[in-house]
Amino acid sequence: MKYNRQLLIGFSFLGLMLTSSIFAPLLLRHDPNALASPAETRHASPSFEHWFGTDQFGRDVFTRVLYGGRISLLIALAVVICAVAFGALYGAIAGYLGGWWDQIFMRVVDALLAFPVVFLAVTLMAVFGTGLKWLIIILILSSWMDVARVVRAEVLSLKQRPFIFKARAAGLHAPRILFYHLLPNAFATVLAAAILRVAEVILLESALSFLGLGAQPPTASWGAILNDGKAVFATAWWITTFPGLAIVTAVLSFNLIGEGLRSSQSK
Amino acid sequence: MNPLLQVTGLQTYFFKDKKILRAVDGVDFHINAGETLALVGESGCGKTTTAFSIFRLLPPAGKIMGGAIEFRGRNLLALSEKQMVAVRGREMGLIFQDPSSALNPVMRAGEQIAEVIRRHFRETHRAAKQQALALMEKVQLPNVEMIYDNYPHQLSGGLRQRILIAIALAGKPALIVADEPTSALDVSIQSQILALLKQLKEELQLSLLLITHDLGVVAQMADRVAVMYAGKIVEEAPTHALFTAPLHPYTVALLNAIPQISFSHLGGQKKFTPLLGVVPDLTNLPSGCTFHPRCPVRMEECQHKIPPKFFPAENRIVRCFKYEAVGVWEAKAVERG
Numbered sequence: 086m087k088y089n090r091q092l093l094i095g096f097s098f099l100g101l102m103l104t105s106s107i108f109a110p111l112l113l114r115h116d117p118n119a120l121a122s123p124a125e126t127r128h129a130s131p132s133f134e135h136w137f138g139t140d141q142f143g144r145d146v147f148t149r150v151l152y153g154g155r156i157s158l159l160i161a162l163a164v165v166i167c168a169v170a171f172g173a174l175y176g177a178i179a180g181y182l183g184g185w186w187d188q189i190f191m192r193v194v195d196a197l198l199a200f201p202v203v204f205l206a207v208t209l210m211a212v213f214g215t216g217l218k219w220l221i222i223i224l225i226l227s228s229w230m231d232v233a234r235v236v237r238a239e240v241l242s243l244k245q246r247p248f249i250f251k252a253r254a255a256g257l258h259a260p261r262i263l264f265y266h267l268l269p270n271a272f273a274t275v276l277a278a279a280i281l282r283v284a285e286v287i288l289l290e291s292a293l294s295f296l297g298l299g300a301q302p303p304t305a306s307w308g309a310i311l312n313d314g315k316a317v318f319a320t321a322w323w324i325t326t327f328p329g330l331a332i333v334t335a336v337l338s339f340n341l342i343g344e345g346l347r348s349s350q351s352k
Numbered sequence: 353m354n355p356l357l358q359v360t361g362l363q364t365y366f367f368k369d370k371k372i373l374r375a376v377d378g379v380d381f382h383i384n385a386g387e388t389l390a391l392v393g394e395s396g397c398g399k400t401t402t403a404f405s406i407f408r409l410l411p412p413a414g415k416i417m418g419g420a421i422e423f424r425g426r427n428l429l430a431l432s433e434k435q436m437v438a439v440r441g442r443e444m445g446l447i448f449q450d451p452s453s454a455l456n457p458v459m460r461a462g463e464q465i466a467e468v469i470r471r472h473f474r475e476t477h478r479a480a481k482q483q484a485l486a487l488m489e490k491v492q493l494p495n496v497e498m499i500y501d502n503y504p505h506q507l508s509g510g511l512r513q514r515i516l517i518a519i520a521l522a523g524k525p526a527l528i529v530a531d532e533p534t535s536a537l538d539v540s541i542q543s544q545i546l547a548l549l550k551q552l553k554e555e556l557q558l559s560l561l562l563i564t565h566d567l568g569v570v571a572q573m574a575d576r577v578a579v580m581y582a583g584k585i586v587e588e589a590p591t592h593a594l595f596t597a598p599l600h601p602y603t604v605a606l607l608n609a610i611p612q613i614s615f616s617h618l619g620g621q622k623k624f625t626p627l628l629g630v631v632p633d634l635t636n637l638p639s640g641c642t643f644h645p646r647c648p649v650r651m652e653e654c655q656h657k658i659p660p661k662f663f664p665a666e667n668r669i670v671r672c673f674k675y676e677a678v679g680v681w682e683a684k685a686v687e688r689g
Binding site: 183184245246247248250251252253254255256257258261265266269270272 | 411412437440446448449450458459467516519
């Protein structure tokens, strides 16, 4: 196997972030939500005690970034798993049926893609309320269409392959062909698309949390920490800079892995 | 006795960019129970489309426009898609040209046989596996237990083709359609696969529709031969008669184009005559007899009139005006007899 630098860098950063987030309660001495009583520990700049400084309530930013990672990454992965499950099924059915059904299925996707996601989220949350539950639902609703498109395209090309012809000539039923012959062969493409999707969901989740529509205080997510620090950026740059870097690193890692997988397939 | 399969006036067209491609244009043939019919012709003459039409499995652009396919007493073209799904695999099996792409690359080889058995006979997983293993032994695969769990890329071309034959047989069909079953294989493997097909055909009393461009394969395998050119069957005859006394100029040209193994010509003497030209563009067929632009013995009327079927001798059909006189006479004789 050829040495793939994109995959190596992507997996290294991602591994670091995932393990530090998962094991955050074991690694850290500070409570992410504990308020500091003495006023002097608020807005403390980065030091040996507080690596990323403290925020306006004296909470340790390093601790909050790691705990925020648990929320942000968990939401992103959960959303993408649901979106891929639904999107892959939808796209595969559209591609397999073809013809008019395909047209109808895909025009629905086009219509949904035409909606501006943030606008849609703000409207829906104004109606149904904010919070993680609604955030996740809205993220799923806005993420499955891309997966459906990718899977449909893949199924359309796989459908012409001789082994699908063989399966049909043997009299196999459509669901059997779909689930045992088409989808398993589309797996690699779906995986690469899904991983690229994770990066976009992280960004979207951060944006919505930054707008106050996602994780509610005191729960930390990367977007929410950014929101905490935005008013004091000029005096306490560390509150916004470090969660921002975390977002950039996570998005970059997922993009590198997704691109790396895609290029290793096409070789 | 009625034939097992009777195809009459089959027309399969492809519609692409407002053009009509007449891949199969009025094809008649029949196959009796236990018989092997070879369908012969150059690439692009509509052989494979004929085969896929029988299964009613055509790409989206292809459509069966007319004719009838009578199989075991019913017209397959009149069946619903649901009824047709029950015919495929169970009553007729298909063997493919290229064994390397006709197997699902991410499914174990044996499972691809067992799934067909489960589909048609409602067997348990365990029973289906046992039957698949028995079938794999029947197609003379070695180490069946091991090959059952192999993925297609771990197997050689010959082994893969045996797996595909097993898949085609898994539904215990009465008719096997083999589309160029040996073209993608090495010569040594070719003869093994042909011998296997012949043996299985005798043993299981199958009928075989063998589609090939290789006249060597035809001579070895077929009872009767139908020669196809540009979507039509131009000559049909028992194998021996076709090789000893070909009638249609196209058949003659095909036979002359076979390179003979001979060492006497090392002085430079040519032992075969290549057939010049190519199969005409099926979207823009020549007028009259579609073979006339390449025909060495063409006559005036060939350019304007489409030759009908003539019956110059018993069991022989030819579409060529050269046999007009004989043909009419013979057809009358048949009527009287």
